[in-house]
Amino acid sequence: MSTLHTVNKSPFATQTLMSCLNHCKDGDAVLMIEDGVYGALANSGMADFVRAKSASLAIYVMSPDTAARGLAEDKLLGEVSGVDYAGFVDLVAKHDRTQSWL
Amino acid sequence: MSTLHTVNKSPFATQTLMSCLNHCKDGDAVLMIEDGVYGALANSGMADFVRAKSASLAIYVMSPDTAARGLAEDKLLGEVSGVDYAGFVDLVAKHDRTQSWL
Amino acid sequence: MKIGVVVSEGPYTHQAADTAYHFVKAALDGGHEVPRVFFYHDGVNVSTRLSVPPQDERHIQNNWTNLAKEHDIDLVVCIAAAQRRGLLDENEANRQGKDANNIADGFRISGLGQLIEMGIQTDRLVTFGD
Amino acid sequence: MKIGVVVSEGPYTHQAADTAYHFVKAALDGGHEVPRVFFYHDGVNVSTRLSVPPQDERHIQNNWTNLAKEHDIDLVVCIAAAQRRGLLDENEANRQGKDANNIADGFRISGLGQLIEMGIQTDRLVTFGD
Amino acid sequence: MSDVKKFLYVNRKAPYGTIYALESLEVVLIGAAFEQDVSLAFLDDGVFQLTKGQNTDGIGIKNFSPTFRALGDFEVTKLYVEKDSLEERGLSPDDLQEIMYEDEDDDWEEKPSIRLVSRAEMADVMADQDVVLSF
Amino acid sequence: MSDVKKFLYVNRKAPYGTIYALESLEVVLIGAAFEQDVSLAFLDDGVFQLTKGQNTDGIGIKNFSPTFRALGDFEVTKLYVEKDSLEERGLSPDDLQEIMYEDEDDDWEEKPSIRLVSRAEMADVMADQDVVLSF
Numbered sequence: 001m002s003t004l005h006t007v008n009k010s011p012f013a014t015q016t017l018m019s020c021l022n023h024c025k026d027g028d029a030v031l032m033i034e035d036g037v038y039g040a041l042a043n044s045g046m047a048d049f050v051r052a053k054s055a056s057l058a059i060y061v062m063s064p065d066t067a068a069r070g071l072a073e074d075k076l077l078g079e080v081s082g083v084d085y086a087g088f089v090d091l092v093a094k095h096d097r098t099q100s101w102l
Numbered sequence: 103m104s105t106l107h108t109v110n111k112s113p114f115a116t117q118t119l120m121s122c123l124n125h126c127k128d129g130d131a132v133l134m135i136e137d138g139v140y141g142a143l144a145n146s147g148m149a150d151f152v153r154a155k156s157a158s159l160a161i162y163v164m165s166p167d168t169a170a171r172g173l174a175e176d177k178l179l180g181e182v183s184g185v186d187y188a189g190f191v192d193l194v195a196k197h198d199r200t201q202s203w204l
Numbered sequence: 205m206k207i208g209v210v211v212s213e214g215p216y217t218h219q220a221a222d223t224a225y226h227f228v229k230a231a232l233d234g235g236h237e238v239p240r241v242f243f244y245h246d247g248v249n250v251s252t253r254l255s256v257p258p259q260d261e262r263h264i265q266n267n268w269t270n271l272a273k274e275h276d277i278d279l280v281v282c283i284a285a286a287q288r289r290g291l292l293d294e295n296e297a298n299r300q301g302k303d304a305n306n307i308a309d310g311f312r313i314s315g316l317g318q319l320i321e322m323g324i325q326t327d328r329l330v331t332f333g334d
Numbered sequence: 335m336k337i338g339v340v341v342s343e344g345p346y347t348h349q350a351a352d353t354a355y356h357f358v359k360a361a362l363d364g365g366h367e368v369p370r371v372f373f374y375h376d377g378v379n380v381s382t383r384l385s386v387p388p389q390d391e392r393h394i395q396n397n398w399t400n401l402a403k404e405h406d407i408d409l410v411v412c413i414a415a416a417q418r419r420g421l422l423d424e425n426e427a428n429r430q431g432k433d434a435n436n437i438a439d440g441f442r443i444s445g446l447g448q449l450i451e452m453g454i455q456t457d458r459l460v461t462f463g464d
Numbered sequence: 465m466s467d468v469k470k471f472l473y474v475n476r477k478a479p480y481g482t483i484y485a486l487e488s489l490e491v492v493l494i495g496a497a498f499e500q501d502v503s504l505a506f507l508d509d510g511v512f513q514l515t516k517g518q519n520t521d522g523i524g525i526k527n528f529s530p531t532f533r534a535l536g537d538f539e540v541t542k543l544y545v546e547k548d549s550l551e552e553r554g555l556s557p558d559d560l561q562e563i564m565y566e567d568e569d570d571d572w573e574e575k576p577s578i579r580l581v582s583r584a585e586m587a588d589v590m591a592d593q594d595v596v597l598s599f
Numbered sequence: 600m601s602d603v604k605k606f607l608y609v610n611r612k613a614p615y616g617t618i619y620a621l622e623s624l625e626v627v628l629i630g631a632a633f634e635q636d637v638s639l640a641f642l643d644d645g646v647f648q649l650t651k652g653q654n655t656d657g658i659g660i661k662n663f664s665p666t667f668r669a670l671g672d673f674e675v676t677k678l679y680v681e682k683d684s685l686e687e688r689g690l691s692p693d694d695l696q697e698i699m700y701e702d703e704d705d706d707w708e709e710k711p712s713i714r715l716v717s718r719a720e721m722a723d724v725m726a727d728q729d730v731v732l733s734f
Contacts, residue, residue: 001591003591007646008219008223008616009321010616010644013643014115014117014118015114015508019508023586023587023590033223034220034223034616035615035617041690042685043690044689045689047689060263060679064656065615065658067653067654067655067656067657068614068655070650070694071650075694084657085232086234088227089231089232092328092330097596098329099590099596099598100596101598103726105726105731110349110350110462110463110464110481111481112509114552114553115478115508117643127638127723130726135353136480136481140478143554143555144459145554145555165522168355170480170520170522170525171479171515172516172519173515174517177559186522187357187360188360188363191364194458195458196364197459199459199728199730199731200461201609201725202731204619217376217419217618218618219615222659222660226658226659244487245347246344246347246376249421252420253420254427254432255417255419255430256418256422256430260661262659283529285487287387288343289345289382290383290385290395290436291384292386292423294382297384300454304384304436305434306384306420317498319597320494320495320500323471323500323597324595329595329596329597334617348483349482352523352525356523374626375619390526391525391526392524392525392526445629446625447629449630450606450629450630451633452732453635453730454633454734459731461732461733
């Protein structure tokens with residue numbers, strides 16, 4: 001049993017990503033969507049925290065959203081995998097429940 | 103010449119209060135309204151920061167908003183003064199410009 | 205798999221209604237069922253037929269109307285949330301003594317029970333909001 | 335003193351339209367002028383005449399309509415923001431080929447220039463948003 | 465899967481500044497009629513929804529906080545409140561309303577509906593659900 | 600007070616997730632016709648509005664970032680960008696679009712519109728305005 005968590009807020013604007021990551025269980029997945037994709041930036045003040053969490057969580061980012069915002073792959077954490085909307089659907093199906101962190 | 107800054111977000115949810123206080127000039131006023139009034143809590147993790155800023159800034163809180171949220175006076179920082187809507191208007195008139203931190 | 209979807213924010217202002225639309229399309233393309241989309245909070249504003257976005261922008265409400273027709277999706281607008289915000293169908297307008305209505309084709313107004321029912325009857329529930 | 339006011343969020347969802355209302359009343363009571371209130375972003379949703387809030391809740395749109403009548407306030411709804419979100423007056427509805435309109439009494443639809451003009455012509459400008 | 469599902473309503477936002485808290489409560493009340501296994505989670509700014517002494521006269525918005533005390537009548541009796549969230553905000557459990565229910569399985573004894581949990585326990589509650597609705 | 604006022608448009612939000620960035624730009628474009636003294640401030644997540652290489656095909660929303668490059672034609676030439684905000688996000692000035700204008704007071708020389716400022720300098724810019732519009 002595992003959960004897919006989605007986060008759609010910038011971690012520099014709100015505490016949402018922080019709260020989400022602090023409530024995940026080992027083996028859960030986190031998908032950053034919309035403005036949430038800024039949480040995948042490799043050189044930001046949030047990067048170490050996200051990287052540390054990736055040891056026990058699978059962390060994904062919506063590629064259409066990173067492209068929209070001009071975030072090239074080499075700007076993103078290597079520990080975070082890009083998915084498209086079909087991949088989003090697969091993650092929803094694969095995990096037992098989805099929790100949206102709004 | 104001075105500015106009235108308004109903040110309407112909880113400092114536990116967003117970075118808005120932090121950003122506002124870090125962009126104020128000495129002699130400016132900050133008015134916490136709506137969910138921004140939680141920034142006036144005396145025993146929170148934000149209290150020391152707000153208290154320190156009150157040395158060079160006049161910090162106000164909307165009393166109708168604190169009452170709505172059940173925040174009794176003795177829960178609030180002594181450095182923060184309560185005002186009502188008329189007091190809000192007076193602050194707008196007294197300062198040269200108003201900047202809303204949204 | 206049956207996937208239920210909740211949209212909690214209005215069109216254009218937040219990306220939620222766009223992301224939900226792309227998600228639902230991808231779910232249908234992937235062979236899943238999306239029997240119902242429930243519009244709550246400012247999400248009810250998606251259902252207006254009066255919006256006129258600029259020609260070079262997507263038409264969010266039309267996209268939903270067309271997708272729902274093509275795939276037989278039940279687009280439910282919460283009545284309590286809609287009343288507060290001024291979204292009415294013809295019946296509601298008559299009942300409330302209003303001289304106009306503004307709900308688009310393919311959307312229907314109903315109660316919050318439809319949200320709970322969707323939670324019970326689907327295998328997954330995904331919320332798009334702010 | 336002349337004070338201009340901007341409302342950037344819709345009714346009920348955010349407190350902005352309420353706070354702005356209480357602020358404007360207090361400004362008028364305090365002897366100031368509020369020549370215009372400009373509704374932008376989701377703030378345009380305040381202007382709908384179709385909302386039916388529960389009986390024990392305040393009626394945000396009616397409050398604005400009444401305040402504007404009493405004190406001759408120019409309530410301006412941004413046309414670009416309103417078109418996206420489905421707020422139309424009779425003229426706009428005709429021009430756009432829409433079969434209904436939904437703007438309340440006391441509000442008028444106009445361009446963003448009215449916002450800049452308000453900034454130029456008032457002594458203070460205060461924004462209520464999210 | 466049994467025909468009763470576990471529903472969790474997650475409340476992370478403060479009251480009055482936005483409508484999410486009120487409209488969450490409206491879902492909970494309607495949902496109660498469906499006889500599912502309902503829990504409410506209050507974390508982050510959601511804990512502010514439960515403060516006592518709310519008086520909204522000055523802002524002209526209806527005070528809906530008394531409704532929480534009526535939830536027991538709708539058999540909504542599990543309100544999980546995160547201790548860590550309270551502490552970060554300088555609140556103690558005494559700052560919250562007393563919310564009670566009558567336990568039909570225990571001779572209708574009055575019991576508190578609020579269950580204080582740690583952040584780790586809140587994560588366990590969340591992971592034990594079939595349907596999670598976020599507000 | 601002179602008949603030209605100093606207008607500052609404050610941009611603190613990221614693009615696309617919400618509409619504020621786009622609708623701010625729409626005000627700037629209309630406002631340009633009024634011949635006021637216009638400045639734009641980009642701080643906090645507002646700096647994300649100026650990143651280069653934005654491609655919105657995948658999300659179906661119009662890419663409005665090229666419009667920033669047209670601002671010079673509207674005599675909007677002062678775009679203050681906060682260095683501290685860039686650094687906290689792991690961005691450098693090279694990650695931003697090049698935005699130029701032709702300086703009519705200097706033989707139409709091409710000059711950069713983006714002015715990198717420290718947080719303290721941004722506070723000075725804000726304190727030097729007649730009208731502040733926040734998005």
